[in-house]
Amino acid sequence: MQTYYFDMKDGVPVRDRAGLEFRTDSQAIMHCKELARRFSHERLVRDDNLFVVVINESGAEIHREAVYPDTHRATSA
Template sequence: MRTYYFDVKDGVPTRDRKGLQFPNAVGAIEHSKELARLLRHDPRLKDRSLSIVVVDESGAEAHREAVYPDEAKSGISLTKT
């Protein structure tokens, strides 16, 4: 089992100091999706760029889950090149 940390990022990350153990990254990624779903329905949250960053025990980012995925997609800029 490996330990994965679930940092909340909205410009300045809030570090998860405890972490949770999962047999692989797939379980940790599924957990981040559930956390994002729960946070999405919290009326106290205002920052639409909020994301959950899954970090493995070596410190490498394993996944990034947008709490508000529709807002993240609409942030794409279309400019002439």
């Protein structure tokens, strides 16, 4: 199991200090997609530049998911 961190970014990152454990990068990415989907439905703030970013234990960004995908495309490293 590895610990993955799910930061929020809209220019200034909001760091996830606790992280969650997953067996694979793919599982962490699926969780990231679900987080972004939930945030988009809550619509607390409409910031077209808002992303959920997955950071692995080594500190490398492995995935970036747009909360509002109609304005951005998701990317994987």
